[in-house]
Every structure is written in C-alpha cells, then in structure tokens.
Amino acid sequence: MKKTLIFVISFILLPMLSPMLLSLCGGNNKQNAEDTQVEDTGVNMESATAKIIESEEKLNEIRFGNWKNEDWYDNDYFRFLRKTIDDCLKGIENEDTEHLQGYKSFLHGQFFVNDVKVFLGGGVSISLAFLDQPEILYDAWVYSYVVGQTVIGYNLRAFSKSNETLNATKEEVIERMKEFPYLKLW
DSSP: HHHHHHHHHIIIIHHHHHHHHHHHHHTTTTTTTTTOOOOOOOOOOOHHHHHHHHHHHHHHHHHHHTOOOGTTTSOHHHHHHHHHHHHTTTTOOOTGGGGGGGGGGGSSSSSEEEEEEOOOSSEEEEEEEETTTEEEEEEEEEEEEEEEEEEEOOOOOEEEEEEEOOOHHHHHHHHHHSSSTTTOOO
C-alpha cells in the first residue's frame, strides 16, 4: 500500500502541488535553513491523497465495473499498447512513445500479457513479455481518460523492465496458448 501511495503522490498529486513547492523553495538562496520559515499552506497531504484515491476508485468502477471475464484477456488497453509499440518502432515520437524509446531494440515481435491488474492511479498495470524473449518481463501503466460514464482515450504513463523474470521458453508459451485459447499474442 505504501508503494502505491508513493506512486500516486508522485504521479498525480506532485504535479498539482508543484506551484506551491516552487514557492516554498524560492527566495534568497543565501539564507540559512534556520532563518527560512515555511508558511503553513493548510494542505493536508493525507486528506488530499485520500480524495485522489477515492476519485480514481470511482473512475475505475466506470472503467471496469461491467467487464466480463473475457474482457481481461482482450481489451482496448492491450490494443492501445500494441499500437503505441508499433508507433515507436515506426519512429513516431509523442507522449506515449517517449516511455518506450529506451527499450526500442527489445520491442520487436508480438507480446503476451503475463498479468493485468486495475491500477489505483487509473487504468491498468500490465506485466508483459515478448514471444522471442519470454523470460524478460516488462511493466506498463496504461491510463484511460473517462468523461461522464465513458472511456474516451488512453495514455501510456510508464513502461519499464521488470525486476522479475518468467521461467518459460517460446515453445512453452505457444503450448500454453494452445491449451488456453483465450490467451493471445498482441
């Protein structure tokens, strides 16, 4: 829970508090720490974080409240991630593909989803691997924008190589997909 809370604060709350933090850090750089007085802004971090979490929980209910079991194996989050990877490989640079640039040489081929979870910060957290190197796992955060009661778009917020590995060969992955046809390559 603490990791998630820190992640929520760093990705959601911190940008909202940036102007306040900048004003607190500004001023005369020659002042000693003892001479610097920090004004009480009245911002209760716990309360603000709780409100953000509550808001995202409500949005996640809109995002996933009516999903059926098969939606967790085939959905627009995976399609968006596939399109974003393809765009990166084509050399398209935008706010989504910027997270993939450092991994460009590893992104070739189809990927499969190892795990997917609702992410408290909004959208899903996807653990994936590429068929040609199934032992290397990557983590992606795909956010979705909600207006009213509808998801209207997606954004790749984060992509990184996981510290975890998968003990599987390409052949074992293909066999598993034959055994469980709802598992797909993207």
